Amino acid sequence: MTQRYYSDEIGLPPSDRSLWRLRVSELGASKWEFLTEEQARNDPQKNSTKYHLKMDTFEPPAAEESIVFPIDAAKKGAEFFSLLQEESGVVLHQYIGPMFMTTGWVFSSYFTNSPINPVVKHEFIRYIVNNAHPVDGGWGLHTVDKSTCFGTTINYVLLRLLGLEKDHPVCVKARATLHKLGGAIGLPHWGKAWLALLNLFGWEGVNPAPPELWMLPYSMFIHPGRWWVHTRCIYLPLAYLSANRSTCKLDPLLEEIRSEIYLPRQLPYESIDFSKHRNTVCGVDLYYPHSRTLDTLNWVVCKYEKYLRPDWLLKKSSKAVYELIKKECANSDYLCIAPVSFAFNMIVTYLEEGPDSYAFSRFMERREDVIFHGPLGMAVMGTNGGQVWDTAFMCQYLIMAGLETDPKFHDMIMRGYHFLRRSQFTDECVDGSFRDKRKGAWPFSTKTQGYTVSDCTAEAMKAILMIENNDSLGKYIPMEDRIARKDLEDAVERILFIQNTGSFEFGSFSSYEQIRATPALECLSPAEVFNNIMVEYPYVECTDSSVFGLVSFSTYHPDYKPEIILKSIDTAIAYIEDAQDKFDGSWYGSWGICYTYAAMFAVEALETVGKVYSTSEHVKKGLDFLISKQEEDGGWSESMKSCETHTYIPTGQTQVVQTAWATIALILGEYPDRRPIDKAIQLIMERQSLHGEWNFEYIEGVFNHSCAIEYPTYRFLFPIKALGLYARRFGGNAVPGGKIFLE
């Protein structure tokens, strides 16, 4: 029976799902098309598309009568997963969670008068409506958040811009919540900036982001070129837009919205003194309050902007900023690093080049890459996908589970292999982009996105090496088609370069680049709703994956810079050990939830260099920590709250993904008692359908400590890995009937 959603209850039925087609390019870029009935007749819908839209017509693999052995559960899971793979080798999915991605996309379309296909508009509305808080009708920073001023205001404005009436029950309920939260006046920085662009907030009430910063010498630690790539990319166009007080034309709809999002006592809009509210932030939203230093600097810059800044300097610095935006466009073929900066860059390009320019038209084309359709509606994703990351895991884990000898999975792995091979960077960034060398590295999503990520490079390289050196797979790749030694060396060089070997966090790996400035810069963090956004940080998970990559490279190519690679691995391992909590043995995870995710990576890294429970105090403490969190039913259930509060917090409802993470750590770290492992494996098997599927249970990922994000492939990939490793360790016939742990 088709599931009903909130949108169905309130008269917003889905568009005809049978008319949607998902096009996927060789390089993994996705694009959804809505066909006419006539077109649809000659263009059969892929089974994977039917899965994405949860259609009854989706054909799963035949159901087993029962799945008795863990290895069969892994196989069945892989069989189900293979149906989701596209011809180009990738498995796509709706990479959603943050509730501020679709907003930016739609706001920039509104600002630039760019039409949105009505059926896309309708599906955007459904997505937003279906993610409204079930009790108060508001929205948060992400889908499992409480309602915040930021989430509620921007999503309310979004619905209004997309055509929902002021008196629509969804708007009425959301508006009441927004007013309870104090109205739009308490928006955090990004919210204020977006509303100022839409002429719904005064720029004088938005803390400044001076473009002049970009003209400082790079040697100054405060230079934005030293910031974390994402923050740098967002504050670049924001500097242009805020310094130039850019706004779109006021129209009757915006005028109506002005009268809806503030408290009635604050109205009329013209009477609001925005300059008094630069630092008004709704208490519910505030996760990272300003430092005194930031408040003082903001005050000084505001005075400077108002009374001192000469016109020529504004022009000159705006031009410098725009030159850098053009470089970002060139380096990513207008995709930009992620949708937040994409939306701002699209507006700046519109203002600079006009709607008919080539540059702007490319923005219009690339904006398709980040939208993805799902049962709740359409949404703009956190990035344009996670193609490389997921494919690298898929190839590795199928092999770790020993499934490569099965012809069913052989082709699946090979398609993934070829995708990874196509996705390695082959060119460098434009000079003067504040970017490192990238040739030889891999991104998180697709080649054109163009940003090296340390762990994505390491995992992709490892997957390629595993395949080429695998007895059942390697022989099918002719010598001349294998990855060239030079390309591997480049990959290793890119990984080595990201390792922090200077004065910060010696031995660790960061996400995209080395740490370029002191973490003390966090005291200038203006965003209020995230932590750790100003500079790169050391990440345990990135360090672990980098170790996997380097160890695997040096196994197959021991002659390339052996001392340097060994030293790099040694210092990385020392960092991982040092990053462990001395008291309880846990590691804080930054990209997955949370301590469970990090423990899996850390233990695997330690195991890669031969450290296990019986030989390493660190592995022992790490595994004892995990065991102490195992629930009655054998599973783990960590909550997103762990990431926010830096304390392990269970949800109380165990999850397959978390359980798989913990199990992988326990197996690889050679936990001496197999009973907790048996119990966990049994749980993973019990939660699998006889068709091989695992259902969504809880959001898996996170960023910047406060924003949750879904990784829909994880509920297949990690159970497959856990089950496969289990079968390898305890033999194929373990857990008969899933009951062996019982005495």
Ligand SMILES: CC(C)=CCC[C@@H](C)[C@H]1CC[C@@]2(C)C3=C(CC[C@]12C)[C@@]1(C)CC[C@H](O)C(C)(C)[C@@H]1CC3
């Ligand atoms: C607060 C801001 C700047 C919002 C924009 C969203 C981005 C910052 C997020 C969305 C997806 C995201 C979490 C991602 C990562 C960084 C931050 C991203 C790009 C990385 C690449 C960091 C390294 C991680 O190991 C991993 C590869 C899993 C993730 C993938 C997604």
